[in-house]
Amino acid sequence: MPLFTALTLLLACDQGFVDPSREYGPPVADAPAKVSRVHVPTSLGAVDTPRRDIHGAPIGVSCATCHAGPGEDAIVVGDEGNPEQMHGTIELLHGGLACDACHEPTDRRLLHLADGAKIEMAEAMKLCAQCHGPQARDYQKGAHGGMTGYWDLRQGERVRNHCVECHAPHSPKPPQVQPAPRAVDRVVFPASETH
Amino acid sequence: MEDTSRRTTLKALGATLGAAAFARAMAPLAAWPEDLSIDELLQRHYKELSRDDMVRVLRRLEQETLDQYGAVVTIDDVRPIPEVQFGYALNLSVCVGCRKCAEACHVENNHDRATNQSYIRVLEIKNGSVDLAMGTVDYDHAVPKKGRSYMPVQCHQCDNAPCVSVCPIEATWKEPDGIVVVDYNWCIGCRYCEAACPYHARRFNWHKPEIPAEEINPDQAYLSNRVRPQGVMEKCTFCLHRTRKGRLPACLEACPTGARVFGNMLDPNSEIRWVLENKRTFVLKEDLGTRPRFFYFFDK
Numbered sequence: 001m002p003l004f005t006a007l008t009l010l011l012a013c014d015q016g017f018v019d020p021s022r023e024y025g026p027p028v029a030d031a032p033a034k035v036s037r038v039h040v041p042t043s044l045g046a047v048d049t050p051r052r053d054i055h056g057a058p059i060g061v062s063c064a065t066c067h068a069g070p071g072e073d074a075i076v077v078g079d080e081g082n083p084e085q086m087h088g089t090i091e092l093l094h095g096g097l098a099c100d101a102c103h104e105p106t107d108r109r110l111l112h113l114a115d116g117a118k119i120e121m122a123e124a125m126k127l128c129a130q131c132h133g134p135q136a137r138d139y140q141k142g143a144h145g146g147m148t149g150y151w152d153l154r155q156g157e158r159v160r161n162h163c164v165e166c167h168a169p170h171s172p173k174p175p176q177v178q179p180a181p182r183a184v185d186r187v188v189f190p191a192s193e194t195h
Numbered sequence: 196m197e198d199t200s201r202r203t204t205l206k207a208l209g210a211t212l213g214a215a216a217f218a219r220a221m222a223p224l225a226a227w228p229e230d231l232s233i234d235e236l237l238q239r240h241y242k243e244l245s246r247d248d249m250v251r252v253l254r255r256l257e258q259e260t261l262d263q264y265g266a267v268v269t270i271d272d273v274r275p276i277p278e279v280q281f282g283y284a285l286n287l288s289v290c291v292g293c294r295k296c297a298e299a300c301h302v303e304n305n306h307d308r309a310t311n312q313s314y315i316r317v318l319e320i321k322n323g324s325v326d327l328a329m330g331t332v333d334y335d336h337a338v339p340k341k342g343r344s345y346m347p348v349q350c351h352q353c354d355n356a357p358c359v360s361v362c363p364i365e366a367t368w369k370e371p372d373g374i375v376v377v378d379y380n381w382c383i384g385c386r387y388c389e390a391a392c393p394y395h396a397r398r399f400n401w402h403k404p405e406i407p408a409e410e411i412n413p414d415q416a417y418l419s420n421r422v423r424p425q426g427v428m429e430k431c432t433f434c435l436h437r438t439r440k441g442r443l444p445a446c447l448e449a450c451p452t453g454a455r456v457f458g459n460m461l462d463p464n465s466e467i468r469w470v471l472e473n474k475r476t477f478v479l480k481e482d483l484g485t486r487p488r489f490f491y492f493f494d495k
Contacts, residue, residue: 016242017242018242018243018244018245019244019245019246021246022242022244022245022246022249022272022274023274023275023371024274024275024276024277024371025273025274025275025276025277025439027276027277027278028276028441134494138494141466141469141470141473142456142458142465142466142469143284143286143456143466143469143470143474144286144289144453145453146448146450146451146452146453147443147447147448147453148443148448149442149443150441150442150443151438151441151442151443151457151458151459151465151466152276152441152459154441155440155441155442156441156442158443161453166451166452166453174291174452176337176338176339176340177291177293177337177338178337178338179292179293179294179317179334179335179337179338180293180294180295180297180298181294181298181311182294182311182332182333182334182335183297183301183310183311183312183313183316183332184309184310184311185310185312185316185332
């Protein structure tokens with residue numbers, strides 16, 4: 001019994017809050033879950049031109065600028081006789097695929113799935129998922145692809161990145177980048193660098 | 196004339212030494228730091244503050260930030276959400292070592308600009324091993340480099356945290372949602388916790404942080420990203436000023452490859468639970484028994 005008393009006293013002396021109401025914040029009200037939506041980038045349905053904006057980024061032109069309607073001949077603007085010139089900025093490094101593997105030949109504003117069903121450019125992720133199953137599954141479960149917003153959908157919405165925001169559809173492997181500057185850390189770096 | 200006795204001499208010597216020692220011990224009082232107010236000196240431990248006390252402390256700290264940095268900030272005492280246990284996972288298959296997470300941490304958490312400090316350290320290691328001792332953090336070439344992989348390391352919010360048990364004054368503790376925090380006003384800067392952490396996740400403020408007023412993140416919390424004083428420890432708090440309000444951590448939002456997964460481990464439908472249940476996750480230095488809440492995994 002003395003041991004029990006001592007233990008109880010010890011527990012009572014645990015570092016709890018003097019004001020126990022401060023231990024937790026208010027519970028989150030059970031609100032209807034907010035959406036987790038996919039951001040659709042403007043680069044979808046556009047092709048880079050050799051021209052650059054003031055930041056050095058290529059200026060895109062919508063596919064529909066030239067391919068105005070259904071049918072291969074529905075080109076209203078541009079160099080009809082020389083499609084390579086218009087698509088010259090595209091470097092196709094996507095597993096040996098040809099243009100028509102994804103782009104709908106009868107309407108260049110659209111894509112098509114493996115079974116031939118036509119889809120809008122904005123729905124491109126359906127097409128990606130047909131070959132990249134594990135990645136699509138991980139994406140659906142929230143374990144692949146960047147996002148911003150709220151982890152707690154009761155409190156706010158989340159915006160998921162679209163496949164093409166990280167993987168350029170024509171050359172999906174992300175290029176090398178220069179890393180952000182390192183910390184000047186006196187503990188880890190060799191003495192010669194800090195002294 | 197009577198000779199001075201041996202006893203008297205020793206007494207005099209002892210008294211002199213005692214007086215000198217006392218003067219020396221009191222010397223710090225003469226060098227009272229200009230920025231230390233009586234209120235701050237007498238401030239109680241975080242857990243001993245009532246709600247009213249806390250509000251007074253927060254307003255004082257906001258005023259101090261305005262006086263010392265010229266920045267108008269809001270400091271909150273953001274408390275844990277009931278029935279939430281935070282967990283974090285990182286996909287090593289897709290991390291490219293770009294340090295965007297470290298950069299976002301630097302900005303979000305009001306780190307010292309001169310040292311470019313951050314709670315995240317990205318290790319570059321040779322493929323085929325997780326030999327941390329051979330990893331480097333000072334790489335400056337384009338990434339990802341062929342034959343190298345990258346491993347960001349930050350606080351693992353251990354359930355059996357060595358940094359908490361070594362603190363001689365309970366200035367650091369584990370919160371109910373799993374985050375290990377520091378009361379920067381209680382910390383005495385002994386750095387025991389820094390030595391105890393096997394992940395090298397804690398940082399010491401050797402200098403008073405220097406941040407231009409316009410770069411200070413005004414959305415602050417007492418236990419996380421308020422500007423820390425000189426001479427205290429600091430650490431990653433999973434951005435509790437954001438995550439306890441339902442938002443994602445800054446490092447996750449900044450990650451361009453989507454390598455990071457964050458959420459409530461008690462929610463069976465959460466992303467973090469799916470990763471823990473379906474990916475082959477591992478923790479760093481499992482053999483030490485620290486029981487981290489930060490998990491690594493590979494896609495294959």
